[in-house]
Amino acid sequence: MIYKELLVLFIFIVVLFTFSGVAFVSVLKSMERDKKFQARVRNAVDPDGGRATVVEEEISLSRTVSPSQRFKEKAAGIIGVDLNLSETYPIKWWLVPPIAFLVSFGLVFLAAHPFDQYKVPLYFIAFPVVGFVLTKAAFGSFHNKRNGLLLQQFPDALNTIVRCVRVGIPIGEALRTVSRDAPEPTKTEFHTLADKVTIGIPLDAALRELAMRIKLTEYQFFATALTLQARSGGGITQTLETLAEVIRKRVALKARGFALTAEARTSAMILSCLPFLAGTAIFFMQRPYILLLFFTKSGQSVLALAMLMMGVGMGIIQYMINSVLK
Numbered sequence: 001m002i003y004k005e006l007l008v009l010f011i012f013i014v015v016l017f018t019f020s021g022v023a024f025v026s027v028l029k030s031m032e033r034d035k036k037f038q039a040r041v042r043n044a045v046d047p048d049g050g051r052a053t054v055v056e057e058e059i060s061l062s063r064t065v066s067p068s069q070r071f072k073e074k075a076a077g078i079i080g081v082d083l084n085l086s087e088t089y090p091i092k093w094w095l096v097p098p099i100a101f102l103v104s105f106g107l108v109f110l111a112a113h114p115f116d117q118y119k120v121p122l123y124f125i126a127f128p129v130v131g132f133v134l135t136k137a138a139f140g141s142f143h144n145k146r147n148g149l150l151l152q153q154f155p156d157a158l159n160t161i162v163r164c165v166r167v168g169i170p171i172g173e174a175l176r177t178v179s180r181d182a183p184e185p186t187k188t189e190f191h192t193l194a195d196k197v198t199i200g201i202p203l204d205a206a207l208r209e210l211a212m213r214i215k216l217t218e219y220q221f222f223a224t225a226l227t228l229q230a231r232s233g234g235g236i237t238q239t240l241e242t243l244a245e246v247i248r249k250r251v252a253l254k255a256r257g258f259a260l261t262a263e264a265r266t267s268a269m270i271l272s273c274l275p276f277l278a279g280t281a282i283f284f285m286q287r288p289y290i291l292l293l294f295f296t297k298s299g300q301s302v303l304a305l306a307m308l309m310m311g312v313g314m315g316i317i318q319y320m321i322n323s324v325l326k
Contacts, residue, residue, distance in 0.1 A: 079132065080139030084213045088185060089142050097135045104130035110304030130308070137315065144322070146185055147216060152251055153186040154218055158244035162237045171226065171236075172197045189214065203230050218247050261321050268317045272310065 076083050079097060086093045104127055112122040157178045164174035172194065179191035189210060196206040207223035221243055229236040258265075282290045293299040 080136040080143075082139075082143065082215075085143070085146070088146060088188070089139075093139075096138050097131070100134035100138060101127070101131035104134055107304050107308055110300045112301070147214070149185055150189070150214060151216060151218060151247065153183060154222075155244040155248045155251070157182050157186050157190065158222070158240045158247070162240050162244070165237055165240075171203070171230075203227070218243070218250075257324060261324060264317065264321060268314060272314055275306070275310065 073083055081093050089096075108123060108126045108130060112119045112126070160178050160181060161171070161174045164177055165171065169177070175190055175197065176194040179187055179194045181187075182190060193206050193210050196209070197203055204223075204227040207226055211220045211223040222240075225236065225239045225243065229239075279290060279293075293303045
């Protein structure tokens, strides 16, 4: 009986928080509309805004976002989602959390099988934690894979821009050339950049959006160099060549790191495959012994805990390898 009351209370809390979040977002949007209206009124009454002041122009890669957009980005960032890159994910981003929570529910359900008296507390504690970890790990994997390809392809894109500029092609057309010849995902990023420049968006603003969307230090260097060249003039070829050479060295160093960590990665792969190979061998050699894992409560619990511990262990090994390679 108490389990049903706890379930009803949990559902009530979830619904309450949902309505509170919707109301909070609505209030933020209303405040933003009021601010825009007041700004339009001030501009209509006093277009000059009083005494003219001279403002020194600064070069910055930061961007201004509304409070509601900032709230959405922070809320999505909790589970690892980058709304600016949501279209680049292999699947729709809103499908990842349900799949991760479904997998976590299956693991927790099997693991909590023998604990009849503590099933509901285990569901409320372990289920959201495991689901959150799986969701964040999935989005982290998407970002790391895409950033790795972008970094690997970036030197060739820079060399293409340098060759185009040296023969007298404007920088806008050089960006368009990269968008035609580069492989994915660099092709898509430069195609978006070239389209924005073509429709009249200033080059520095388009570069700022590119650097903020990709979040790689090399792209921020690239954006800053082109912005300085567009505002102050001067040659850009030597700067881009130096940046391309530095990135090539970093990519080569990362490849060397992969070679040095080959033993650890091979050990991790063997350790992850060994339980399945041993289980298959036991299935053919001593079938009643292995079937206890699938048709008894205690066996299902041990199986779920083993899968969970193996996943945690593999995640830790992968995290250590990635930390070394960074």
